[in-house]
Amino acid sequence: DAGVIQSPRHEVTEMGQEVTLRCKPISGHNSLFWYRQTMMRGLELLIYFNNNVPIDDSGMPEDRFSAKMPNASFSTLKIQPSEPRDSAVYFCASRGYGGGVSGYEQYFGPGTRLTVT
């Protein structure tokens, strides 16, 4: 299995520009999570989906952030307009539903390092 795939791995953009981060979860997984990691705030959950439906978006910082999951194999996190304080590493993670004692751990992608100048 290829694991969780994120693109791009690095993104440098100017303030005010739109940024789109992409995630392909592990095939067969039914939950997807977007996290943001910074030195100051650590690892923060932004939003998560179960079966392509957003369940909890309380971590989304503000209306500039939006996330979609049009199908089970693809999700996007969009920032419009971007600001320097959005600079962080953004992780996508997916989780299967194996039931019993397995299936509840999350598998993380390698992350997208976003720099907004």
Add this chain to the structure above:
Amino acid sequence: AQSVTQPDIHITVSEGASLELRCNYSYGATPYLFWYVQSPGQGLQLLLKYFSGDTLVQGIKGFEAEFKRSQSSFNLRKPSVHWSDAAEYFCAVGPPRGDDKIIFGKGTRLHILP
């Protein structure tokens, strides 16, 4: 409120020495418990997990963790660390039914002295 506390932000140990990273949680019921490791520039990788049964669980890379219900703790241990263990370690807890988000601690950064 549900929370995870990793009281040590940084820990430094010598290569070959034993290691224990602390994790305490606050949860309404016995949660699912996880330890993840993050190497520099990488995503988080699952080290081990506890759902039920034997309270001492074995993980990858020679790590183990012990669940102590009376202390609401899930400490991570390794008998002898290697330089490659230098990384950040995250403890996390999730709901018993397993279908909700999990809560991560703020992490402990492990430094290894040669």
